[in-house]
Amino acid sequence: MIKIKSNIAISDSGFIFNPANGESFSANPIGIEFFNFIKQGKPQEDIFENMLEKYNTDKNTLEKDYSDFVQTLNQFQLLDQDAEKEA
Amino acid sequence: MEKQRYERPVIIKLESNMPNKFGLRTEYKPKTHIDNVSVKDLINEYGSPLFVISEKTIRSTYKNAKKAFTTRYPKVQFAWSYKTNYLSAVCNVFHQEGSWAEVVSGFEYDKAIKNGVDGKKIIFNGPDKTEKDLTKAIENDSLIHIDHLDELYTIIELSEKLNKKPKVAIRVNMDTGIYPMWDRFGFNYENGQAWDALNKIMRSKKLDLVGLHTHIGTFMLSPQAYGTAAYKLAELAIGIQKKYDHEIKYIDMGGGFASKNTLKGAYLPGVDTSPSFDDFSEAITSALINSDFKPDKLPLLILETGRALIDDAGFLLGTVISNKRLSDGKRTTIIDVGVNILFTSFWYDHKVTPAQPFTQYTEDTVLYGPLCMNIDVIRENASLPLLNKGDNIVIHQVGAYNMTQWMQFITLRPKVVMIDMDGKTHIIRENESIDSITSFEKVPEYLKKFEL
Numbered sequence A: 001m002i003k004i005k006s007n008i009a010i011s012d013s014g015f016i017f018n019p020a021n022g023e024s025f026s027a028n029p030i031g032i033e034f035f036n037f038i039k040q041g042k043p044q045e046d047i048f049e050n051m052l053e054k055y056n057t058d059k060n061t062l063e064k065d066y067s068d069f070v071q072t073l074n075q076f077q078l079l080d081q082d083a084e085k086e087a
Numbered sequence B: 001m002e003k004q005r006y007e008r009p010v011i012i013k014l015e016s017n018m019p020n021k022f023g024l025r026t027e028y029k030p031k032t033h034i035d036n037v038s039v040k041d042l043i044n045e046y047g048s049p050l051f052v053i054s055e056k057t058i059r060s061t062y063k064n065a066k067k068a069f070t071t072r073y074p075k076v077q078f079a080w081s082y083k084t085n086y087l088s089a090v091c092n093v094f095h096q097e098g099s100w101a102e103v104v105s106g107f108e109y110d111k112a113i114k115n116g117v118d119g120k121k122i123i124f125n126g127p128d129k130t131e132k133d134l135t136k137a138i139e140n141d142s143l144i145h146i147d148h149l150d151e152l153y154t155i156i157e158l159s160e161k162l163n164k165k166p167k168v169a170i171r172v173n174m175d176t177g178i179y180p181m182w183d184r185f186g187f188n189y190e191n192g193q194a195w196d197a198l199n200k201i202m203r204s205k206k207l208d209l210v211g212l213h214t215h216i217g218t219f220m221l222s223p224q225a226y227g228t229a230a231y232k233l234a235e236l237a238i239g240i241q242k243k244y245d246h247e248i249k250y251i252d253m254g255g256g257f258a259s260k261n262t263l264k265g266a267y268l269p270g271v272d273t274s275p276s277f278d279d280f281s282e283a284i285t286s287a288l289i290n291s292d293f294k295p296d297k298l299p300l301l302i303l304e305t306g307r308a309l310i311d312d313a314g315f316l317l318g319t320v321i322s323n324k325r326l327s328d329g330k331r332t333t334i335i336d337v338g339v340n341i342l343f344t345s346f347w348y349d350h351k352v353t354p355a356q357p358f359t360q361y362t363e364d365t366v367l368y369g370p371l372c373m374n375i376d377v378i379r380e381n382a383s384l385p386l387l388n389k390g391d392n393i394v395i396h397q398v399g400a401y402n403m404t405q406w407m408q409f410i411t412l413r414p415k416v417v418m419i420d421m422d423g424k425t426h427i428i429r430e431n432e433s434i435d436s437i438t439s440f441e442k443v444p445e446y447l448k449k450f451e452l
């Protein structure tokens, strides 16, 4: 399962700080929602369902954007690699 | 409950040393309308991509330029540089405003005649004028700007054959402090070539030397270079007056004023850095007025301004095909506008604005065109709002050189639409089709059949 590192938090305004290396990031509102859902461990399907209810978009777009977002989290070293290996 | 507008999720690394190479963000508002016509409606009606020309912008830019010169100098004439945009509708807006035509080939010459321009008001520049072209131009009393000695001798021969006195000028190239110097066209001032050509013309007695011409370069950012050039042409004209007691009727300063586009790699946007028409006019007219011309004998000042008169009036509308990432994670967006129709993306960092509302979030993005070619890059790096597939974009200041230098390559060239002064739209060039393209081809009979 995809897991965000436990020591990483996001503020309401989308500011993210990684205490391990001092790097900081900024997310847009939809990014914040994705981030929080992933952080909570919500399954992909539930995330999509939630978003489809609220936003004018479609499943294909969400799937594509979700995987892109996760790739970016990974590239920024915000994902818990061990959790991924265990999965 | 109505659903909210979706925007793709982004997470951006914050860097301390802003602004970065992606430059300052300048697009704060979507470009939803051009002259009160909705961009979405234009795309729905005419397709994407689509070139759009604002007649209103052409006329107001022209009036601005004209005013900058006529308020400083008594006799001013613009001649529309056909190569910059020779769609007939565009040329005719300039002609309605009073512009003559400036052409550089037999094709452009014929186009000006077809548009209804009086031959006497066509300036014929360029190194490649055939005997046929020259004959036509001589018979029509057009203003022939001689580029080289071979042409000069041909014109002398034709004048005898046609028993007419052709109206000519010479193109002069010179050192104006701008390098590289454009010295491949015309006759050089400093090394005496220009005087040599002028002497040959005057001694032949076969030609009517009416003007002196120069075109010192394109996208010039230095008004002072024009001041220098105007001064040197004035010197020549005054020299001819003294030596031959012959009056030069006009000085043609060519084109080359920078438009408000941003040159690639420039740190500040062109809107903030390009000199104004007033700056160029001040440099040119004060050089002429301060020269030794008698106040009542100032020659007509001709300007062949191209890009600075039309860039702002042209827009290119497009659509997002896809968002992707490169192997290093860099964001890329593919749009349906390629370098085949936006030639000027090789020179400029064109301003690109979404055509629908967006939030303040941006991503550093490479904008690719749709061609299957590595060179097809519209912006190497742009800080852009988050675009979704199917979103529309507006590329600004594309009026100059694109609609003449575009090529049919991989995709077909799109329609060009003009928005008139009342906000009505007119197709001024149809899109190409498979039939229009193949109508130029011929397949030999024996190649018509094959089996696979």
Ligand SMILES: Cc1ncc(COP(=O)(O)O)c(C=O)c1O
Pocket: B081, B084, B102, B125, B215, B217, B218, B219, B254, B255, B256, B257, B304, B305, B306, B307, B308, B400
């Ligand atoms: C002789 C001549 N006149 C005018 C122009 C128009 O130049 P610009 O579009 O830079 O104003 C050109 C363009 O190269 C030219 O060669």
